[in-house]
Amino acid sequence: MLDINLLRKDLPSVVARLETRKKDQPYLDVARFTALEAERKTLQTRSEEIQARRNALNKQIGPLKAKGESVEALMAEVGALKSEQESSATRLEALQPELQALLLGVPNLPHASVPVGSSEADNVEVRRWAPVGGAGADAPALSFEPRDHVSLGEPLGLDFEMGVKLAGSRFTVMKGSIARLHRALAQFMIDLQTQQHGYTECYVPYIVNTDTLRGTGQLPKFEGDLFAAKKGGQDAEPVPDTQALYLIPTSEVPLTNFVRDTVTPEAQLPLRLTAHTPCFRSEAGSAGRDTRGMIRQHQFDKVEMVQITHPEHSYDALEQMVGHAEAVLQALELPYRVVLLCTGDMGAGAAKTYDLEVWLPAQDTYREISSVSNCEAFQARRMQARFKNAQGKNELVHTLNGSGLAVGRALVALLENHQRADGSIGIPKALQPYLGGCEELRAG
Structure with a gap:
């Protein structure tokens, strides 16, 4: 606010x-x-x-x-x-x-360094990286016609028909080696963020109340993007609006609300929090978009990074968090680029946002895999999240959040970038210990 x-x-x-x-x-x-x-x-x-x-x-x-x-x-x-x-x-x-x-209902004010623009066409590429040439390199071309993650994943246990049977469109079932790969990616990401980047691992509720969603800005403006959780039973009484429950769209919501109605000692800043959770989104405005595969799902997993900082240090923290997300992509040997979003393409709560976009050979384009934002005091003012400054006065903290990374999209990128002509999938060295030393995935 x-x-x-x-x-x-x-x-x-x-x-x-x-x-x-x-x-x-x-x-x-x-x-x-x-x-x-x-x-x-x-x-x-x-x-x-x-x-x-x-x-x-x-x-x-x-x-x-x-x-x-x-x-x-x-x-x-x-x-x-x-x-x-x-x-x-x-x-x-x-x-x-x-x-x-x-x-x-009013969004945050864009930071002065954010380029003015009306759509993603006005975003500014900052840098790109690829495993062969390193920083600044273009994504290496495959020597054969690339297959997309759907045709690559189905022989490995990616089951879209079962997802539709059990829940409907935009849900997926994973079995066998593909399920193990998905779990390995999440474990690798959470270990990297906690062991190398100083985040505290957290386990959080997957269902939260309206106060929690209001604190980070999902309510009241974006209720249509949420899945409401209703208490069952024929005799269940209507739930007051203040006690309504929703599935989390991202663990940013509960993690950031740790400091709601709290005065954090300045010496404890910055707080670095991370969690691996499922995320639930109705994708209300995405009808007809990305209907094939796992790019846009109602349920997906994500490793989230949250920082609660002193206002003077939040923009240093933003750059740091972008680096923390990049480290995951580099370890997985996935080509990507960093993009600074323009004013017209940012989320409502953000003052400045970088997107990390991973290369997908089958689509011949980059697709978002992480979004890292500084919300300044926008969320803190809603939550009354404060710290006691050097003068002894309570001051609003700054809040930042970012994906480190979206697990499903990382799976998509790994399948497509590490595919081989025979349909097998090479496993990056950093991930092999999480798969019992396995160097490749093959059907059967």
């Missing part, structure tokens, strides 16, 4: 920065905000005037009473002023949630 003082001090500048995002989306009802602010100022000014008048009258009443003079008129005025002040206080109290509800 934005600092309301930014809007109060310079509303046109805030609106202009918001409009560098997608211009066809009205992020802020300016007329409504202006009206509510004008009413708030009027009420506050009038309340201060009333209080000053009451104080003045009360000073007069005592001496007049002592002289035996009538104070009925003054007492009547004090009573009327008190009633008006109470009425103003009631309306002011009601205005706060109205303003808050308005702000909950």
Whole structure:
């Protein structure tokens, strides 16, 4: 959530920065905000005037009473002023949630270093890497016609028909060697983040409440992207909105909320947290996109990285986290590129985002496999996540999150990039210990 003082001090500048995002989306009802602010100022000014008048009258009443003079008129005025002040206080109290509800739908302001643009076409490539030539190299071409992960994976136990049978479209079943490879990837990633990059491994709920989702910005704006979890039983009573439960779209949600309503000692910053969890997304806006294979699923696994930092260090942490995600891709010998997202392609909570896109030979293109964002104080303000600074005052932390990595997409990339002409799959050296020393996967 934005600092309301930014809007109060310079509303046109805030609106202009918001409009560098997608211009066809009205992020802020300016007329409504202006009206509510004008009413708030009027009420506050009038309340201060009333209080000053009451104080003045009360000073007069005592001496007049002592002289035996009538104070009925003054007492009547004090009573009327008190009633008006109470009425103003009631309306002011009601205005706060109205303003808050308005702000909950407003995205973060893009950082000054983010390129202005309207779509992914305006994103800026920062660098690329490939295992043969290293940094700056193009992805090596295969010496044969590449097969996609669907045809490569099905003989190894990738079963899309069973996924549809059990749950519907955009669900997948893995059996045998492909299931083992999927598990090995997740274990390798979590070990790398904890043993080499200093993250604390966490186990978190896969179902969270509305306060948790509101804290990281999924609610109320993106409820349509979530899967609601309903308590069963014929006699189950309706659940209040504040206690509604949802499947997590990413473990960023519970991990970041560790610091909700908390004052973290500055000496404990930065907090580095990671978790391997399934993620659940309705993919409401993706009808007709990536219908073949595992690229866009309702359920997928991800190793998430979260950092809670001092505001002065969050942009150093952002670059660091991009490097932590890159380390996974390099260890798996997967070609990729790093892209700085433009204003129109960023998520609502982000002030700055880098995407890591892995090369997929069968698609002859790069596809996103990790997104790393600095949300600055946007989430912290919603969560009231603070630390005590050197001056002894409570200050909002900065929150960052990123994939380290999406396990299913890493599986797709490994199958396609390490395929051989005979359909077997080479296993990168870094992953072999997680597969009992296995150097390749073959059907049968």
